Amino acid sequence: MAERPRARRETVRLLFLIAPSLFWLLVFFLFPLLLVFAISFGQRGTYGGVRWDLTLENYVRFFDPLYLRIFGRTFSIALTTTFLCLLIGYPLAYFIATRPARWRNGLVLLLMIPFWTNFLIRTYAWLLILRDQGVINTFWTGPLHEFLVQIATALPLPLWEILLRATSQPLHLFGTDGAIIVGLVYGWLPDMVLPCYAAIERLDFSLVEAAQDLYANRFRSFTRVILPLTMPGIIAGSILVFIPSLGAYVTPDLLGGAKSIMLGNVIYSQFMSARDYPFGSAISFVLMAVMLVGTLVYFRMGAE
Amino acid sequence: MAEYAIELRNVSKHFGPVVAVDHVTLSIRDGEFFSLLGPSGCGKTTTLRLIAGFELPTGGEIYIGGQLQGETPPYRRPVNTVFQNYALFPHMTVYENVAFGLEMRRVPKDEIQRRVREALEMVRLPGMENRRPNQLSGGQQQRVALARALVNRPKVLLLDEPLGALDLKLRKAMQLELKALQERVGITFVYVTHDQEEALTMSDRIAVMNEGRVLQVGTPEEIYERPTCRFVADFIGETNFLSGRVKERRPKEVVVLVDGSVEVLVAADREVGVGDEVTIAIRPERISLHAKPPDPRALPGRVEERIYVGTDIRYLVRLTEQTVLSVRQQNPGTDAMIRFSPGDTVYLHWRLPSARLLTE
Secondary structure: OOHHHHHHHHHHHHHHHHHHHHHHHHHHHHHHHHHHHHHOOOEEOEOEOEEOOOOOHHHHHHOOHHHHHHHHHHHHHHHHHHHHHHHHHHHHHHHHHOOOHHHHHHHHHHHHHHHHOOHHHHHHHHHHHHOOOOHHHHHHHHHHHHHHHHHHHHOOOHHHHHHHHHHOOOOOOOOOHHHHHHHHHHHHHHHHHHHHHHHHHHOOOHHHHHHHHOOOOHHHHHHHHHHHHOHHHHHHHHHHHHHHHHOOOHHHHHHOOOOOOOHHHHHHHHHHOOOOHHHHHHHHHHHHHHHHHHHHHHHHHHHO | OOOEEEEEEEEEEEEOOEEEEEEEEEEEEOOOEEEEEOOOOOOHHHHHHHHHOOOOOOEEEEEEOOEEOOOOOHHHOOEEEEOOOOOOOOOOOHHHHHHHHHHHOOOOHHHHHHHHHHHHHHOOOOOOOOOOHHHOOHHHHHHHHHHHHHOOOOOEEEEEOOOOOOOHHHHHHHHHHHHHHHHHHOOEEEEEEOOHHHHHHHOOEEEEEEOOEEEEEEOHHHHHHOOOOHHHHHHOOOOEEEEEEEEEEOOOEEEEEEOOOEEEEEEOOOOOOOOOEEEEEEOHHHOEEEOOOOOOOOEEEEEEEEEEOOOEEEEEEEOOOOOEEEEEEEOOOOOOOOOOOOOOEEEEEOOHHHOEEEOO
16 A cells, blocks of 8 residues: 555656646647647638638649649658658768867868858858859859860860860759759758668677678678668668658748649648648648558668 | 697787787697686777678688688688677577577587586586576576587587676685686686686696787796796786896706805806896796705895785785795695794895896
């Protein structure tokens, strides 16, 4: 009998400890989420607002080819971003993790410093780099073009002619899916590097020596030992990059121009321009469902 | 063809300003159980890593089976390693761990199966194929590490303090098992340890290392009975040191005046001149204590302390102002044994060859 009150006291204490976070999550997270969920079954009022005639129409509307195409593009941009982040981030993380211990924190800090600047400003910087009058194109149509003109006059070859013609026009980088991907990869790279770094740093490198001792060359000791043992970092990093990329709004808004939009922009415009709260809510929930399913599948894959 | 399984010629390894291995020359015979023995930081593990190819020498040459290794990467060397912490792959089963090396060498599947089973039987771990390393005890992990290396039938097996993580009882049992296994498979073992008793028990020959150098190479008996320098005498077992000056040379003996007061007779097994500073080494168990002088050579001393250690009784006997000798007498458990008490005057005696003359 003495056990009961003690157990109850323990429960009370735990409740007390989690009360602040519980309160916060309930009031500012779960409640708004439920509100959005409810709205997604409503109908757009004539002058904006929500009419509470419950319907599935908003979800059906999502399957319009127009939105499906945007969804497809969003998904593939997010996937490409994740893949590129992994391709760039993993070797970087490996490099940092294999430096002497006294260098590592400094290198991680160097990686983080650019990200102390506001996200909007950093994305805007990419606009200045990528646009037609931007940094890249100033070089492309300027010094590079002039250099080719000089070479072409000194040594006329058909190759130069082609390059000459190409550099006389600015490259249209801005406003493409490519520009969005560059912006997203740049923006979420640390989210890939840090979990990978943590996983690689924890790796016991005597296991790599053991693999090499057992006739595995560098490539095979990587694929058979290093990669599987650092998979938790890869999975965590991929999820951390994929989810914000899928819901990206600022990056496609700034770098995608008018033609290249993602689902995040559609949601924004439903709420802010079209005043169609129910449809915007429905898209939000579809996106959330995709993220949830994607994450679960990915975790399963990682678990074996 | 090669006479030696492994040969090191003048091998050095520097890590920046630190000299880990300093001009080591060693010849390890085929089928030998060879130990590298020394305190931590003496360069024994680095020497092993140089043989395995995890480190490349700064200078000198390494031959395995007569082949110069040069910059050959570890995965092309005909040696396998049992690592200190076992380094079992945690994401693989016992079977996958043991099969790893064979798989990398593209051995056919059915042969892998057969050889893995044989290897696990050899280390007495059958039926554990599907376990993960973290489901095994330390001793079992040790056996898997051994099977994983031996299954490849290497020319040489390198072992880096493989028993270091096991408790004393298990370690003793594994020592004998390892030695028996080595004799059965006939593979050359190069065994790194800091445990002198382990090295003495298992090895055919031992190289004692300190500060990157090999000080003495010999059979356990040679190393123990005839150490060539003070470090070896001190590191292997317990030793009393008497320092003095050579007073007189006779055809077969040398008279050393210890601490300027006591004359000690030693066999002249090395060249010394009158007046040379020398050290005499004598093992505590080689000294006997007597109430009356058994021999004119016996030296008088005073018992300072008597310590009961179970298997034997240890006395500290003052010989001179500066020197106290440790003496061990077996404890037969009978009343027949004479026990001395602190303050007693005793006579120390030993057979002439028991005392070793060391220079340096």
